[in-house]
Amino acid sequence: MVDVRDKLKISYESLEREQKEIFLDIAFLFIGMDVRLVIPMWKDAKYSPEVGIEILQLKSLIKIGEDNTIWMHDQLRDLGRSTVEQEDKEPGWRSRLWHGEDAFNVLVQQQVWHFRSFPSLESLILESCGELVWVDPSIVLLKNLILLNLRGCRSLEKLPEQLGSMESLVELLIDDTWVKELPILRGMKKLEVLSADSCTNLHEIPASVGSLVNLRILSLSHSGLKELPNSIGQLTSLVELILTGTDIRRLPDFIGDLHDLEVFMIDDTYVSGLPGNLGNLKKLKVLDALGQQNTK
Template sequence: EEEKFVFLDIACCFKGYKLTRVEQILHAHHGDAMRDHISVLVEKSLIKISESDIVTLHDLIEEMGKEIVRRESPDPGKRSRLWASEDIIQVLEENTGTSKIEIIYPNSRIEVEWDGEAFKKMENLRTLIIKDGKFTESPKHLPNSLRILQLQHSLCLSWDLPSEFYPRKLTICNISTKSTLFTQKFKNIMVLNFDRHEFLTRIPNVSGLVNLEEFSFQDCVNLITVDDSVGLLGKLKTLRAMCCINLRRIPPLKLASLEELDLSMCSCLESFPPVVWLLGKLKTMSLRRCIKLRSIPPLKLTSLEKLDLSHCVSLENFPLVVDSFLGKVKTLLVQSCHNLMNGLLDKLKFLSIERCIMLRSIPPLRLVLDNCEELQEIKGIPPCLKTLSALNCKSLTTSCKIKLLNQELHEAGNTWFCFPRAKIPEWFDHHCLAGLSISFWFRNKFPAIALCVISPSTLDDSRRLVRVIINGNTFFYESDDKRHKSPAKMYHLHLFHMKMENFNDNIDKAFFENKWNHAEVDFGFPFMNSGIHVLKEKSSMNDVRFTKPENDA
């Protein structure tokens, strides 16, 4: 029976939601057992979880679930779940609601002319979500049975919460109306969301919300003050304050359970909040576009995996990294930190430090260093480095470039490197002069090769698709570098490996059997020099020629 209830909740109201969000909502309805119920529904193929963790189901199964609810009663006020806007408007305007109603979630905008009394008879209403609506007046009553209350995007501006509203079971609250929220009443709340609350100027005392796990007040453009109690929430896992453009101070943080902290685009924030407790569980931290932030104090973030400091244009100081500080970081974004000079990284999988114009050295399998014109050295180049983009890094030393072109680094394949240089590596098997394309012949199968070109151009948005012509048949090869590029200011070396999965079609169909095949790689822009290297561990030189074979044998 519980599995049936979970299925009906999803079919009627929550199709297309992220799995984490569905679990959050259903936990408020059904407790910890909801995960088991979801697993059973997946096993029975009643619902599906996509690769991107979206909960979905077939249209026919969705309609079957909705029909089950419709058959509960011909009167919408006596059904358990209401999603059709016309049914909800009818129930609210005609005061025909009953204790049978458990969920109200309109699937489109509603405009209601009512007396505010309609919720009085809905003693078992668990979820009320209105994302887009207009009401002639505030509700005079709201059921204390509510576990989820979501009034989003300032679309219910006329609403004030009733003074006798005391929802002891409320666990998720999303509200952006002008209502003054009596937070001390919400003892069991786990998720509190004030996003886009245009009237909010101060986050009140929330010390009574001892079970709060997620607190978000993003895009509160008039918010000035955050109460110190926010920094003392022992169970808080997520704190989001993005785009609070007038917020100058975050209280001291003593948040032992915190996993995500987002203060991005808090453009008036000048200093990082004092940390009076180890943030040992913090995995993600974003300070993106905190344009007045000057420094970050030494922190011990032993679990941090992603750190975004991009466009912190005033940032001057970043603590030196040791294992106990950022030992698990996989992604670090610090592009456009114009004043950052020292103090970077150790164990990254991705690094973007574009336009850090004063940066001179980094100890670092993916590096994006574009337009760091003073960068001279990349220390300790790891053998697992696969992507390096150092566009316009004109100060790279000769010894550094030699290390970047070490044959062992590229022999295994799958690398993509770009940096200033005007010479093809000597270990390349074949060197060509200026032109627009490179040609070679092969037999049996397309060889595993690395290509290298010297050009003043870059593989920008219009040049990611390289033409590959095999025996007169045209295919397109897409570059691994997906980013938009700024113009090159000098000759650059582009070295990359051709991978079969990057072709737009199956190229095997163009091959001749037991004959030599001609291949031409057309880059679409002129180059000064080019070269081809055959990866000997994957292809035989006996099956590749750089001049036309005398016969097809």
């Protein structure tokens, strides 16, 4: 008699190689994440994520919620993780590590504090690694790095300046860290997603943010942000701008230049008025200004 786990295994084995990779990425890393944040990474890896996601849904291996979050049943998640665990008994030789502490321990065991040993690395995920206090400047040597996830690294206060020269980086996720500054340079040509939610020590973003011509999502909700630079108007590819719960009081008129903007969240802020040219945003679908604060 075939049990549930065997049936799930059969469904997994029926997938093409690329679809298996997407399935494993989700099982390890992306459950509960907005699928729109993940798609750019898969595309840069030369996958066809829209097709893969559709097939995974048709086989009932994942679901995409109304809020675009990825859902996977616990049994499928465990199947994916056990599949990778069987690759090698040593975590350092597996294709994926799902817990930030495991990745940190691998680095410690190998006494690797620079990144020269990983020239082909495409994704570096150290999420919720509470002991991480710094990122070595040699990270700039990771010429193929697409995703850098430092979410929940609450001891991390500074990012290396060299990060701004990483031309291949597509997603930078630093939510819920103590980072105070963003090292944004013109070299970050491919960056599409920058997320710094709940970075309460982050009070401003540099004017150089305007050089991120391919940026599609800028999320700064509940950060310590107090103002936006005028150069924000140069982000002509921006689709989502999330400023929920920040200390911003005034919006630059250049917001009206963001012609591709579809989602604009300024709820629970201190903004007292909207730019007069907001009507230029012909693609805008969501404007949330609920719960405006009158005083600080």
